Amino acid sequence: MKINKRQSEIVELVDEKRQMSVKDxxxxxxxxxxxxxxxxxxxxxxxxxxxxxxxxxxxxxxDITNRLSINYExxxxxxKKANQLxxxxxxxxxxxxxxxxxxxxxxxxxxxxxxxxxxxxxxxEHASKLGNNKIILLGGEYxxxxxxxxxxxxxxxxxxxxxxxxxxxxxxxxxxxxFMGSDVLRTEAVKNMAESxxxxxxxxxxxxxxxxxxxxxxxxxxxxxxxxxxKLPEEYQEFFKEIGVPLTLVD
Numbered sequence: 001m002k003i004n005k006r007q008s009e010i011v012e013l014v015d016e017k018r019q020m021s022v023k024d025x026x027x028x029x030x031x032x033x034x035x036x037x038x039x040x041x042x043x044x045x046x047x048x049x050x051x052x053x054x055x056x057x058x059x060x061x062x063d064i065t066n067r068l069s070i071n072y073e074x075x076x077x078x079x080k081k082a083n084q085l086x087x088x089x090x091x092x093x094x095x096x097x098x099x100x101x102x103x104x105x106x107x108x109x110x111x112x113x114x115x116x117x118x119x120x121x122x123x124x125e126h127a128s129k130l131g132n133n134k135i136i137l138l139g140g141e142y143x144x145x146x147x148x149x150x151x152x153x154x155x156x157x158x159x160x161x162x163x164x165x166x167x168x169x170x171x172x173x174x175x176x177x178x179f180m181g182s183d184v185l186r187t188e189a190v191k192n193m194a195e196s197x198x199x200x201x202x203x204x205x206x207x208x209x210x211x212x213x214x215x216x217x218x219x220x221x222x223x224x225x226x227x228x229x230x231k232l233p234e235e236y237q238e239f240f241k242e243i244g245v246p247l248t249l250v251d
Contacts, residue, residue, distance in 0.1 A: 097169020
């Protein structure tokens with residue numbers, strides 16, 4: 001999947017409003033309705049949103065293609081930066097986040113000897129089409145909306161491995177709580193996977209720090225590093241500096 005900045009903006013607008021007309025999208029983005037219709041056709045073909053005559057509808061936010069398209073360019077930059085932390089012959093764990101999916105894409109394009117262990121069927125299928133890396137898909141119960149494996153089988157299968165790094169996304173953050181998830185089974189799977197890694201590296205765009213999840217994922221001090229973008233508010237930059245969690249910011 002490859003979308004431009006305007007198309008990513010369209011997805012964000014529809015995601016926020018749930019439904020938007022072609023006319024309103026054209027006014028918001030400063031292009032013609034003809035251009036918007038072409039963009040909506042492409043985004044619909046990618047399965048990112050639902051296209052109707054004269055308007056577009058938001059898809060399920062758990063859908064990986066929907067999440068990938070929001071803040072797409074920023075997430076690509078975060079993924080490229082995270083890829084620099086991975087050795088050419090390393091074995092790593094990757095969660096199911098949208099930025100994690102872009103990291104997997106970067107890995108298979110640049111580091112063919114890296115082994116990827118994941119519970120994301122989307123990542124496993126997408127990465128295997130782009131390269132020849134060894135991909136290990138953890139067992140479990142299939143959750144179709146997010147295209148991930150969850151449940152007790154994830155825990156039992158991941159216990160067979162121990163790696164240096166796990167790369168994970170997050171659904172939200174609160175200073176007094178930590179990193180948060182929005183789904184019980186996915187959050188539990190992520191926690192189980194993290195037990196098989198020495199270091200947790202969080203990959204997320206800065207918008208997630210203004211959101212809250214339903215469940216505690218990790219404490220504020222658990223990550224060995226956070227990679228996000230430079231729009232992260234100063235208060236959070238100071239907070240992580242105070243608690244000793246390294247931040248890497250991309251422009």
